Amino acid sequence: MAMNENAVALLKADHRKVEELFQSFEKARTDDRKKALVQEICTELTVHATIEEEIFYPACKGKIEDEELLDEAYVEHDGAKVLIAELLQGSPSHEFYDAKVKVLSELIKHHVKEEEMRSEGLFAEARDAGVDLDDLGERLKTRKAQLLAKFKEAGKLPPPQTRSFTGHKLSQSEPVLGR
Ligand SMILES: [Fe+2]
Numbered sequence: 001m002a003m004n005e006n007a008v009a010l011l012k013a014d015h016r017k018v019e020e021l022f023q024s025f026e027k028a029r030t031d032d033r034k035k036a037l038v039q040e041i042c043t044e045l046t047v048h049a050t051i052e053e054e055i056f057y058p059a060c061k062g063k064i065e066d067e068e069l070l071d072e073a074y075v076e077h078d079g080a081k082v083l084i085a086e087l088l089q090g091s092p093s094h095e096f097y098d099a100k101v102k103v104l105s106e107l108i109k110h111h112v113k114e115e116e117m118r119s120e121g122l123f124a125e126a127r128d129a130g131v132d133l134d135d136l137g138e139r140l141k142t143r144k145a146q147l148l149a150k151f152k153e154a155g156k157l158p159p160p161q162t163r164s165f166t167g168h169k170l171s172q173s174e175p176v177l178g179r
């Protein structure tokens with residue numbers, strides 16, 4: 001393992017790991033195996049999204065050229081969090097379970113592309129803007145270890161905290177075509 005893994009290398013390694021887990025899910029044949037893989041996918045994604053939102057994204061704010069990339073990243077994370085919460089409460093025998101995993105994998109694939117894209121991606125923009133990737137790498141690594149230990153001790157993941165979605169707080173009683 002590299003002594004000093006920079007932020008982009010660390011986040012990309014996380015992306016590769018989750019891609020492998022999604023591939024394993026595609027091949028999984030038993031409910032137990034599916035459930036275990038989903039547990040691992042959701043843990044990885046929750047830790048990853050948390051360290052990006054706590055450390056990496058704020059470090060990009062005000063520095064990168066295309067700020068819309070950041071806003072979209074938060075919204076994409078929130079979309080993933082809703083699916084993660086659904087999956088953790090669901091079970092492989094439930095209707096839509098496999099579909100939720102598939103849609104989550106597609107959402108993540110799109111999101112990862114937005115982060116990793118050459119020249120226009122978030123990581124490239126951060127690099128171009130002179131964000132201190134070595135320092136951030138250290139902080140991401142420390143926080144990641146902390147979160148993994150915390151979730152392991154709790155034996156479960158925390159409820160999703162969406163930063164950009166408010167839908168769960170909106171009243172459902174407002175008439176759509178009110179007059
Ligand atoms: Fe990421």
Ligand SMILES: [Fe+2]
Nearest residue numbers: 052073111115
């Ligand atoms: Fe992200």
